[in-house]
Amino acid sequence: MPSTVLNGFTPWPAAAAERHREQGCWTGETFGDMLSARAAATPAATAVVDDAHRWTYAELDRRSRALATGLGRLGIGRDDRVLVQLPNRAEFVEVIFALFRLGALPVFCLPAHRRAELAPIATAIGATAMITVGVHQRFDHAALANSIRAEVHALRHVLAITDDARALPEGVLDLADFRDEPGPLPVLDASAVAFLQLSGGSTGIPKLIPRTHDDYLYSVRRSAQICELDPGTVYLATLPVAHNFPMSSPGILGALWAGGTVAMTPDPTPATAFAAIERFGVTITGLVPPLARLWVERAEAGATPNLSTLKVVQVGGARCQEELARRIGPALGATLQQVFGMAEGLVCYTRLDDPVEVVVATQGRPMSEFDELRVVDESGADVPAGTDGNLITRGPYTIRGYFDNAEANARGFTPDGWYRTGDVVRLRPDGNIVVQGRAGDWVNRGGEKVSAEELEAHLLEHPDIREAVIIGTPDPVLGQRICAFVQPADPARRPSLLSVRSFVRLRGVAAWKMPDDVVVIEDFPETGVGKTSRKELRRLVAEGARGR
Numbered sequence: 001m002p003s004t005v006l007n008g009f010t011p012w013p014a015a016a017a018e019r020h021r022e023q024g025c026w027t028g029e030t031f032g033d034m035l036s037a038r039a040a041a042t043p044a045a046t047a048v049v050d051d052a053h054r055w056t057y058a059e060l061d062r063r064s065r066a067l068a069t070g071l072g073r074l075g076i077g078r079d080d081r082v083l084v085q086l087p088n089r090a091e092f093v094e095v096i097f098a099l100f101r102l103g104a105l106p107v108f109c110l111p112a113h114r115r116a117e118l119a120p121i122a123t124a125i126g127a128t129a130m131i132t133v134g135v136h137q138r139f140d141h142a143a144l145a146n147s148i149r150a151e152v153h154a155l156r157h158v159l160a161i162t163d164d165a166r167a168l169p170e171g172v173l174d175l176a177d178f179r180d181e182p183g184p185l186p187v188l189d190a191s192a193v194a195f196l197q198l199s200g201g202s203t204g205i206p207k208l209i210p211r212t213h214d215d216y217l218y219s220v221r222r223s224a225q226i227c228e229l230d231p232g233t234v235y236l237a238t239l240p241v242a243h244n245f246p247m248s249s250p251g252i253l254g255a256l257w258a259g260g261t262v263a264m265t266p267d268p269t270p271a272t273a274f275a276a277i278e279r280f281g282v283t284i285t286g287l288v289p290p291l292a293r294l295w296v297e298r299a300e301a302g303a304t305p306n307l308s309t310l311k312v313v314q315v316g317g318a319r320c321q322e323e324l325a326r327r328i329g330p331a332l333g334a335t336l337q338q339v340f341g342m343a344e345g346l347v348c349y350t351r352l353d354d355p356v357e358v359v360v361a362t363q364g365r366p367m368s369e370f371d372e373l374r375v376v377d378e379s380g381a382d383v384p385a386g387t388d389g390n391l392i393t394r395g396p397y398t399i400r401g402y403f404d405n406a407e408a409n410a411r412g413f414t415p416d417g418w419y420r421t422g423d424v425v426r427l428r429p430d431g432n433i434v435v436q437g438r439a440g441d442w443v444n445r446g447g448e449k450v451s452a453e454e455l456e457a458h459l460l461e462h463p464d465i466r467e468a469v470i471i472g473t474p475d476p477v478l479g480q481r482i483c484a485f486v487q488p489a490d491p492a493r494r495p496s497l498l499s500v501r502s503f504v505r506l507r508g509v510a511a512w513k514m515p516d517d518v519v520v521i522e523d524f525p526e527t528g529v530g531k532t533s534r535k536e537l538r539r540l541v542a543e544g545a546r547g548r
């Protein structure tokens, strides 16, 4: 079917697109088609559960059609950008499939996003609507959305999910009023953009990631296969579900693709999530490393709910230290899978039958035989096999450009379409990748380069240190000094600079890698998805956090 390409979207070159179709990656199926097919095949199987809902595939299918019809009545239609900011609850799935079916483009925001993130995004993309909740975890999302509407000219409608419609601010619509009798819906082209993801850690114009039905469903399908999902799968969305990892690696979409069940927990902490695992019979979930540490510590302490249904625990989003990786499987009674991915595309997995040494020490290998990877130096030349370099990639589900952002595209992509991941990696002879860190995660101390990740691994062996992050801080003489942020294992025993330095020295580490400062911190700042935020730590330093 002919389609006009969305303004601001960089499509794959025609030859590449044709190849991805011939290779069987892109099948022409849309998200709506996928849900219709599952609803026809297993209408009575459970598609989505949370504390308040249990919907079969037939119900989810009907609900998303009903809501699509109601939103269509509001004038929301093809290529309209709709900010979606929802916690992990069943309606998330209903809402995104309603938007997919209209050809409207959900823009996936995280519950932790606030005005400083949301308003520039809404402005940059000309969002016409926003779908959110009323009060969640004591924060009034509807009020925030309404105030953004006052600022952003194009933003006409704010809709909220709520138990108490009377408490919604004036002008915010109750989503429940838009579940109409299902009517006709547009026929869509799978090569069209289906939604926009946000790239983590951007400054300036927001970096939005356009994904098509074709490319994303391929990544979902491959992920579901690699993670061995089937109709018995119960995937627990533990991380904020709008993030690419719980959305698609294999995430909620993978579970639906396989005809399994999506379970939602609004709170990822062990107290709530462990109970959800027991109640819903969860078989697989995905965590970021700081959360994995919390879960492991709780499980190792004993007396948890019954976690015996759990078969696979994924960890990804940031480098998982081997020390932690080794504990995850035994503590949670599941197979560990490391996942190295990015919303821009490429996702790597360790395989479920990999030897333990591969699973604890690597971030796996690409999910697709059609992923192209190169490890290059600053000049763009390939580095010798097995040495560290910058990872660049291209393939059937890796974007060719951010949405409407020429400047970010000039930086983020090579002229021949490779995405510069910004990650420093080493490719092992067995094909597995070891992520050494972000290109910026090096401290340049008077010309000597110190790997944050390497030094962090040493600090984690210190008995009084639970978690450690190394960042470079400005120094008039050295250029940068080495600042170690450490979280004490026991708040009563705060590691001193002296003890940390002598500990590292005793481990036989070169003198120039000794931390110059140690900052004891009770809790690490986190990004919206729960990764430790180095950016925020740098800001703390700039604001004068002092070492001791």
Ligand code: AMP
Residues within 6 Å of the ligand: 199, 200, 201, 244, 315, 316, 317, 318, 319, 320, 338, 339, 340, 341, 342, 343, 344, 363, 421, 422, 423, 435, 437, 438
């Ligand atoms: P985002 O921009 O939020 O999509 O984050 C993608 C980035 O997260 C990647 O480019 C990596 O820097 C990082 N990342 C994701 N998974 C892993 C992992 N398993 N190990 C190390 N870094 C990771």
Ligand code: DBH
Residues within 6 Å of the ligand: 244, 245, 248, 249, 316, 317, 318, 339, 340, 341, 342, 343, 344, 347
């Ligand atoms: O961090 C990420 O963005 C990420 C991690 C694991 C991701 O996008 C993914 C898997 O798909």
